[in-house]
Amino acid sequence: xxxxxxxxxxxxxxxxxxxxxxxxxxxxxxxxxxxxxxxxxxxxxxxxxxxxxxxxxxxxxxxxxxxxxxxxxxxxxxxxxxxxxxxxxxxxxxxxxxxxxxxxxxxxxxxxxxxxxxxxxxxxxxxxxxxxxxxxxxxxxxxxxxxxxxxxxxxxxxxxxxxxxxxxxxxxxxxxxxxxxxxxxxxxxxxxxxxxxxxxxxxxxxxxxxxxxxxxxxxxxxxxxxxxxxxxxxxxxxxxxxxxxxxxxxxxxxxxxxxxxxxxxxxxxxxxxxxxxxxxxxxxxxxxxxxxxxxxxxxxxxxxxxxxxxxxxxxxxxxxxxxxxxxxxxxxxxxxxxxxxxxxxxxxxxxxxxxxxxxxxxxxxxxxxxxxxxxxxxxxxxxxxxxxxxxxxxxxxxxxxxxxxxxxxxxxxxxxxxxxxxxxxxxxxx
Numbered sequence: 001x002x003x004x005x006x007x008x009x010x011x012x013x014x015x016x017x018x019x020x021x022x023x024x025x026x027x028x029x030x031x032x033x034x035x036x037x038x039x040x041x042x043x044x045x046x047x048x049x050x051x052x053x054x055x056x057x058x059x060x061x062x063x064x065x066x067x068x069x070x071x072x073x074x075x076x077x078x079x080x081x082x083x084x085x086x087x088x089x090x091x092x093x094x095x096x097x098x099x100x101x102x103x104x105x106x107x108x109x110x111x112x113x114x115x116x117x118x119x120x121x122x123x124x125x126x127x128x129x130x131x132x133x134x135x136x137x138x139x140x141x142x143x144x145x146x147x148x149x150x151x152x153x154x155x156x157x158x159x160x161x162x163x164x165x166x167x168x169x170x171x172x173x174x175x176x177x178x179x180x181x182x183x184x185x186x187x188x189x190x191x192x193x194x195x196x197x198x199x200x201x202x203x204x205x206x207x208x209x210x211x212x213x214x215x216x217x218x219x220x221x222x223x224x225x226x227x228x229x230x231x232x233x234x235x236x237x238x239x240x241x242x243x244x245x246x247x248x249x250x251x252x253x254x255x256x257x258x259x260x261x262x263x264x265x266x267x268x269x270x271x272x273x274x275x276x277x278x279x280x281x282x283x284x285x286x287x288x289x290x291x292x293x294x295x296x297x298x299x300x301x302x303x304x305x306x307x308x309x310x311x312x313x314x315x316x317x318x319x320x321x322x323x324x325x326x327x328x329x330x331x332x333x334x335x336x337x338x339x340x341x342x343x344x345x346x347x348x349x350x351x352x353x354x355x356x357x358x359x360x361x362x363x364x365x366x367x368x369x370x371x372x373x374x375x376x377x378x379x380x381x382x383x384x385x386x387x388x389x390x391x392x393x394x395x396x397x398x399x400x401x402x403x404x405x406x407x408x409x410x411x412x413x414x415x416x417x418x419x420x421x422x423x424x425x426x427x428x429x430x
Contacts, residue, residue, distance in 0.1 A: 085203040087125035088192070090118050090182045093211045098122040099184070099221040100233075101240060101267070102210075107191070108178040117240050118182075125203070182208050185220025185300055185333040218300035218329025222266035222292075232262035239271065248275055259291070266296035273305060282309065300330045304337050311340040320344035324353070335364045339373055346380060355380045371400035375410070391417045 090102055104116040104124045116126035182189040187210040194205075228236070239254030252275045258268040273288030286309065289302040303326030310318035323341035326334060338361035345354030358380065361373045378393035394414050398407060 084128040084199045085125060086115075086128055086180060086205060087123070087203045088180070088205040088208060090122040090124065090208045090210060092187075093209050098210070100225060101221065101237070103183040105181050105183050106178060107181060110177075112181075112183070114183070114244075115180075116244070117237075180205060180208070182210055184210055185218065185330055186213055186216035187211060188213060213332055216330045216332055218298050218326070219296075220300060220330070220333065222270075222296040222299045224264050224266045224296050228258070228262045228265050228268075232258045232265055232268070235261065236265065236268045236271075239268070243271070243275075248278065251275060252279075263291075264295040266292045266299050266302075269295060270299065270301050270305070273302065277305065277309065285309070298329060300326050300334070303329065304334050307337065307344075308340060311344060314347075316344045316347040320348055320350070320353075327357075331360075335361075338364070339370060339376075342373070342376060342380075346376065349383075351380050351383050355384075368400040371397050371404075374400065387417055387421060391421065 086106075088104075090098055090104075092098055098118065098121075100118065100120045102118040102122070103114050104118065104126070105112040106115045106128070107113075116124045118124045178194045179191040180194065181191040189211075190209045192205045192208060225233075225236075235254045235257040239251045239258065242248070242251035242254060252272065255268045255272040255275065259265050259272065262268075269288050269292035273285045273292065276282075276285035276288060286306065289306050292299055292302040303322045307319050307321070307323030307326060310316075310322065319340065323337055323344060327337055327341060338357050342354045342358035342361060345351070345357055348354075355377065358373050358377045361370070362377065365373060374393045374397040378390045378397065381387075381389040381393065391414055394410055394417070398404070398410055398414075401407075404410070
């Protein structure tokens with residue numbers, strides 16, 4: 001069974017993005033798509049089995065030549081050409097100052113996409129549907145490492161019969177399953193639903209409140225950013241805007257300027273590292289991440305990024321070291337990091353730790369998008385001689401992945417386990 005174990009583990013790692021793109025979510029990633037990093041380039045997302053999107057989001061982008069609808073308002077064609085803007089403000093629930101450059105996400109049909117950053121006073125604005133180059137954060141489910149993620153469309157508002165359940169208003173349709181929220185590691189964000197919006201509404205959607213989570217020790221935006229001199233902040237913010245526009249080369253230059261002016265700029269180092277990862281400059285990327293950790297040991301993103309990069313390279317000791325540290329600092333905002341951390345623990349023969357991590361991965365994967373978590377747990381339970389538990393987890397694996405290429409092999413393993421358990425039970429009666 002050991003050979004099958006190694007094969008399945010490698011296949012699982014590849015399927016979850018840990019080998020697929022050596023160049024983030026996400027945790028969910030993280031999958032590497034950054035990791036809960038609210039203030040910048042996200043490159044660790046989607047690394048734990050939630051899939052890897054490669055298309056540019058098209059949610060909310062009105063067609064330039066809309067199809068005619070006999071039931072539609074004849075003036076709608078004029079409105080469809082009108083750009084739609086969204087603005088608002090983010091505040092902390094305790095009234096404390098908000099960190100700069102908090103990420104604003106548009107979430108349609110459960111798929112989050114970074115759309116803007118807040119300024120120093122928490123204000124934000126963006127044009128709906130405008131393409132950007134922000135890679136998926138590890139906390140953004142379904143994103144691939146270093147990809148813009150998403151399958152486009154209107155987020156599932158279309159009914160099974162193909163008709164528009166919201167009537168003839170295309171704007172109600174495109175916002176039907178969408179909301180706006182803030183993303184900041186260690187905080188839970190309120191959301192603003194957009195279902196009733198149209199292009200003539202006031203762009204201001206109001207205040208989004210962030211609520212501190214009590215069990216998060218780490219941060220997703222470094223406090224060193226608050227102490228950066230004006231020139232460094234200016235370059236850093238230019239870098240973020242270049243990222244939003246998909247201009248990675250310009251962003252890299254601006255982040256390099258920022259750290260040159262202020263070498264302790266942890267956020268700039270982290271985002272510079274992520275851009276280098278996207279460009280597959282692995283050693284320079286690692287160097288930038290290490291400098292980010294040196295500048296602020298509580299900044300979580302670099303630990304997750306380094307851990308996922310090491311996991312892709314099957315450097316399990318290094319992967320376990322960084323992923324365990326990142327998850328200890330923040331066990332909430334990096335769901336896509338639990339599975340690769342469990343794979344690392346298994347390969348290091350740290351079975352108790354691996355079991356803890358994979359059970360967490362299973363708990364948060366309510367849609368069973370990565371059923372190999374169940375198989376991995378079965379492998380761990382073999383080492384712990386919990387054979388009834390092994391059979392249960394293998395059955396769950398087949399239940400949630402009926403088209404798995406190793407289906408028959410695992411089914412045969414279950415038969416052998418059942419036979420062994422029956423013989424053991426019969427022997428105990430004698």
